[in-house]
Amino acid sequence: MIAIINVPTNIEDFVNLKPWWRTEVPTEVILSANGIEDLLIKLKHEKKKPFFILDSELKDQQEFAKIFAQNSKFIFDASASEPRTDDVDKLVAYIKTLKETPTVLVGIGGGSTIDLTKATSICYANPKKAQEYQGYEMEMEKGIDIWALPTLSGTGAEITPIAVLRGPEKKLGINNKYTAADVAIIDPQLSSGATTFNRFFTMMDCYYHHYEITKSKTSNPEAILDAKDGVRLSREILSRDVEPFELESSIKAAMASILGGSSTIGGRVGAAHAISYGLSNSSPCLPHSIAVTISMLALETLYPDGYKDTVEFLKINNIAHPKASDYEIGEKDIDKMTNTAMGMGKLWDSAFGEQKDKYATEEFMRNIYIKIINQ
Numbered sequence: 001m002i003a004i005i006n007v008p009t010n011i012e013d014f015v016n017l018k019p020w021w022r023t024e025v026p027t028e029v030i031l032s033a034n035g036i037e038d039l040l041i042k043l044k045h046e047k048k049k050p051f052f053i054l055d056s057e058l059k060d061q062q063e064f065a066k067i068f069a070q071n072s073k074f075i076f077d078a079s080a081s082e083p084r085t086d087d088v089d090k091l092v093a094y095i096k097t098l099k100e101t102p103t104v105l106v107g108i109g110g111g112s113t114i115d116l117t118k119a120t121s122i123c124y125a126n127p128k129k130a131q132e133y134q135g136y137e138m139e140m141e142k143g144i145d146i147w148a149l150p151t152l153s154g155t156g157a158e159i160t161p162i163a164v165l166r167g168p169e170k171k172l173g174i175n176n177k178y179t180a181a182d183v184a185i186i187d188p189q190l191s192s193g194a195t196t197f198n199r200f201f202t203m204m205d206c207y208y209h210h211y212e213i214t215k216s217k218t219s220n221p222e223a224i225l226d227a228k229d230g231v232r233l234s235r236e237i238l239s240r241d242v243e244p245f246e247l248e249s250s251i252k253a254a255m256a257s258i259l260g261g262s263s264t265i266g267g268r269v270g271a272a273h274a275i276s277y278g279l280s281n282s283s284p285c286l287p288h289s290i291a292v293t294i295s296m297l298a299l300e301t302l303y304p305d306g307y308k309d310t311v312e313f314l315k316i317n318n319i320a321h322p323k324a325s326d327y328e329i330g331e332k333d334i335d336k337m338t339n340t341a342m343g344m345g346k347l348w349d350s351a352f353g354e355q356k357d358k359y360a361t362e363e364f365m366r367n368i369y370i371k372i373i374n375q
């Protein structure tokens with residue numbers, strides 16, 4: 001059953017869309033033709049005391065001037081991959097020094113900025129350092145309300161109850177129901193200032209999330225249906241040159257991103273993500289979306305159509321195959337990467353189901369990394 005019959009071609013029709021995702025999400029999703037105005041009106045209407053967490057890339061974009069003029073804010077440099085647990089601890093400490101405690105943290109930016117916002121909210125209400133909360137289903141208190149205004153589509157961060165962080169030991173999310181945004185305002189036009197590189201690779205990651213969930217042995221049926229729609233939308237976007245900003249593609253991207261968030265709630269990614277975590281742990285500046293692309297390029301046997309699509313999308317967009325060696329990953333890292341990948345049990349369950357022990361062996365993972373460093 002495909003729910004998305006028509007993708008709107010203009011913003012008025014987008015705003016009037018009924019929910020196109022099947023998985024129930026805890027976030028209030030607001031579709032908007034003027035995201036910044038709608039955000040400011042809602043804050044005022046609900047008498048909120050906001051604290052803004054803003055992606056530094058937006059500073060020079062005129063449409064965000066009103067937001068940057070706000071007093072209560074933190075500007076985050078999101079260019080160096082995911083936020084660190086350290087960034088969260090510092091921001092929590094800073095917010096605690098404010099005279100007036102904010103009643104909402106508003107994250108405006110790409111996935112990293114929204115993840116920083118989500119992690120800061122929950123860590124504010126819990127006593128330990130952020131790194132202590134990297135993991136699954138820990139008992140935690142709810143923090144300050146979280147609102148998200150994404151300026152890059154595809155991460156799903158506006159919906160997922162996950163804040164991915166780099167800690168001193170590992171890259172791992174805080175996975176908790178209180179890590180989801182309370183409100184997400186979705187205006188596809190806001191991604192017009194993002195670089196082609198960011199738009200392309202973020203949508204690649206979106207495609208991989210959907211693709212791996214459709215192949216998953218442990219994901220629930222609604223998640224798999226959401227992911228099938230997500231594969232269709234992201235494939236349509238990536239099968240064209242993404243360089244010129246087109247409203248229709250950006251509407252599709254915003255829709256695929258929400259499906260990425262909803263399908264993650266009941267679904268789980270698989271082998272390409274498991275392998276990517278090993279790569280990410282060995283290179284502090286390797287963006288997540290590139291790590292997954294490198295991984296998929298080494299998984300032709302397991303995911304033949306995912307591999308084929310990847311090669312095709314890169315070709316159409318005239319982008320060279322990313323290589324691990326560009327991020328200083330080599331033979332010296334193989335043991336550590338294999339170890340990290342071995343620890344991704346839930347993702348291997350998802351990829352292989354009951355046959356995990358037969359296929360997800362140390363030798364299998366080592367061979368993938370050998371292939372990757374020789375590509």
Ligand SMILES: [Zn+2]
Nearest residue numbers: 205209288292
């Ligand atoms: Zn991903």
